[in-house]
Amino acid sequence: MALLRLQTQHFRNLAPTDLTFSPSVNLIYGENGSGKSSLLEAIGYLGLGRSFRVNRHEAVVCHGTQRLTVFGEIGNDDGAHKGSGHRIGLSRDLSLGETRLKVDGERVRSLSAVARHLPVSVIDPGTFDIVAGGPGKRRQFLDWSVFHVEHGFSALWQQFQRSVSQRNKILRNGRIDESLRRIWDRQYVALAEQVTEARRAVFERFHPLLVAVLEDVGVVWSNDLKIEFFPGWDRKLGLADVLESHRDQEAKMGHTLYGPNRADMRVKYQGRPVAETLSRGQQKTLVILMKIAQGQLLKASGRQCTFLLDDINAELDEPHREMLAGKLRDLGSQVFITSIEPPRPEKLWRESMPDFKVFHVEHGEFTLRNL
Numbered sequence: 001m002a003l004l005r006l007q008t009q010h011f012r013n014l015a016p017t018d019l020t021f022s023p024s025v026n027l028i029y030g031e032n033g034s035g036k037s038s039l040l041e042a043i044g045y046l047g048l049g050r051s052f053r054v055n056r057h058e059a060v061v062c063h064g065t066q067r068l069t070v071f072g073e074i075g076n077d078d079g080a081h082k083g084s085g086h087r088i089g090l091s092r093d094l095s096l097g098e099t100r101l102k103v104d105g106e107r108v109r110s111l112s113a114v115a116r117h118l119p120v121s122v123i124d125p126g127t128f129d130i131v132a133g134g135p136g137k138r139r140q141f142l143d144w145s146v147f148h149v150e151h152g153f154s155a156l157w158q159q160f161q162r163s164v165s166q167r168n169k170i171l172r173n174g175r176i177d178e179s180l181r182r183i184w185d186r187q188y189v190a191l192a193e194q195v196t197e198a199r200r201a202v203f204e205r206f207h208p209l210l211v212a213v214l215e216d217v218g219v220v221w222s223n224d225l226k227i228e229f230f231p232g233w234d235r236k237l238g239l240a241d242v243l244e245s246h247r248d249q250e251a252k253m254g255h256t257l258y259g260p261n262r263a264d265m266r267v268k269y270q271g272r273p274v275a276e277t278l279s280r281g282q283q284k285t286l287v288i289l290m291k292i293a294q295g296q297l298l299k300a301s302g303r304q305c306t307f308l309l310d311d312i313n314a315e316l317d318e319p320h321r322e323m324l325a326g327k328l329r330d331l332g333s334q335v336f337i338t339s340i341e342p343p344r345p346e347k348l349w350r351e352s353m354p355d356f357k358v359f360h361v362e363h364g365e366f367t368l369r370n371l
Contacts, residue, residue, distance in 0.1 A: 001085060001304050002334040003043060003118060005073040010062040011045075012038035015364040022357040023075070025329075026336045027343040030361035036338040039361070040122075040308040043336065046072045046088055047120025047306065049111030057092055066095040074117050086117045112147070112154040119148045119303055121291055123324075124310035128287050132275040135264035142229075142265055145294055146202045149301045153198050160191040164256055172254040181247075188259065189240045195260045196231045202297070203229040203265065209300075210293040217323065219285065221278070224270045232262035284320065292327045299331060309337040322348060329354050345371070 002023035008014050014035050028036050037053065041060065044052045051060050061068045068091065075085035090111075091100045101108045108114065121144075130137045146153050167184045170177075207227060214222040233242045242258045243250070250257050267286070269277040274286065295305040307328055312321055325348035328335050337343065345356055358369045 001074050001117070003046070003072050003306055004075045004085070006039075006043060006046075007069075007071040008042050009067075009069040010065040011042045011068045011070060012060055012062060013364045014038050014042065014062075017042075017364075017366065019359070019366055021334075021336075022355055023334055024354045025345075025356035026334075027345065027356055027358045028336065028338045028361060028366075029340065029342050029358070031340065035361045035364040035366075037124075037310050038364070039366070040124075040310050040336055040338060042070050043072075043118075043306070044120050044122060044308060045070045045090065047115055047118040048122075049090070049115045052122045052124070052126075052308075058094060061092070061094060067091060067093045072118065088114045088117050090114060110154070116148065116154075119298055119305045120308060121294065121305050122308045122310070123288070123291060123312065124308075125315050127291070128280075128284050128315070130287050130290065131267050131278075131283050135262070138265040138267070139263055141290070141294070142199055142203060142206075142263075145206060145297055146198050148298055148303055149202050149205075150198045153195075156191070156194055156198065160188075160195050160260065163188045163191050164259075164261060168255045171250055171256070185240065185243055188256075189238075189243070192232075192239055192259045196263070199260070199263065200229055200231070205300075206293060206297050209296045210290060213289050213293050213296070213327070217285075217289065219289070221269065221282065225274075225286075226268050226271075228266045228268075230264045230266050232260050232264075233258040281317075281320075284316065288316075288320065288324050288327075292324075292331065295328075295331050295333055299333075304333060305331075306334045307336070309335065311338055311340070313339050313341075318347070322350070325349055343371070 002021070004021055004023060006017065006019050006021065008017045012035070013033070028039060030036050041051055041053055045060075051057075054060065069089065071087070071089035073085060073087055087104050089102045092098070101111065101114050103113055103117065130141050143157070163184070167188050170181055170184060210227070211222075214225070233239055239259060246258060267274050274283060278286065291307075295307070298305045309324075312324070316324065329349060329352065343358060345353060358371055359366045360369050
């Protein structure tokens with residue numbers, strides 16, 4: 001499935017927009033501040049339920065307005081979307097503090113019900129912190145895969161989050177009722193084990209795909225690279241035992257210290273974190289290939305990933321851009337690529353050129369161009 005049509009109103013600096021896209025490659029160019037990244041951000045809103053650039057919803061609503069709307073038509077990659085795809089949309093009203101979500105014209109209650117129809121993977125300057133940043137970035141990377149591969153994970157995750165919230169309230173209470181603590185600990189442990197097994201199952205499918213793509217590209221340092229799934233507590237002990245042995249520590253801190261909320265994909269080179277050992281260029285290569293392996297994982301599960309590549313010319317040199325473009329072509333994914341200068345697809349795909357559309361953007365207005 002691919003995003004074939006996008007409509008927006010009052011989204012950042014975009015003029016009221018109604019665009020039809022290629023199910024393959026879409027190249028968008030224009031000056032800084034013209035609206036290139038805003039377009040990708042709007043697409044990301046449908047696939048992520050949030051902005052990948054900022055945390056505050058207020059920041060993406062056009063200045064002077066109180067409501068934004070984003071609507072998309074999702075269809076098969078052959079373009080035959082009538083009757084076989086989905087219509088998804090969301091609107092946010094800041095004055096009412098209200099979010100409306102729709103799938104095929106029907107109101108839905110959760111963002112996940114919208115986002116599951118459009119798996120969106122972003123590659124922008126912030127993406128490269130996946131391996132160099134904290135565990136939260138890598139948890140988010142893994143959970144995105146689990147959400148799109150493991151049916152029911154979203155509901156399970158919401159249950160788990162409620163359990164963590166309730167347990168934290170008890171820990172902050174000061175005087176802990178031991179019988180109540182044991183009840184919530186049992187529920188927390190049961191949900192934590194389900195979350196962990198879902199993550200572990202997806203990681204075990206993802207890892208060999210990453211190893212294969214590293215070998216295919218011929219990354220010479222991959223033999224000393226090790227990626228492990230860490231569940232969030234000492235594997236040698238059960239979570240219930242860990243909580244019991246650290247109950248005084250958690251009571252002192254006032255929140256849960258062990259479990260899936262502390263999970264990580266630990267990435268090491270020669271036994272040390274890659275942030276300390278690999279160059280920035282090597283880290284970028286690794287993240288790109290992790291994204292490709294993630295796309296392959298979804299494809300093996302019968303899903304198509306839409307990739308948003310924001311200003312990659314500023315982050316990647318020409319060999320890296322060619323490698324990424326070739327892998328995405330082979331994957332058969334829908335791709336959106338932004339740049340300041342007019343695109344040169346012959347530089348990205350020297351052989352086997354994919355179908356593509358080119359858009360020029362100026363002051364939030366998009367024009368379809370021929371190269």
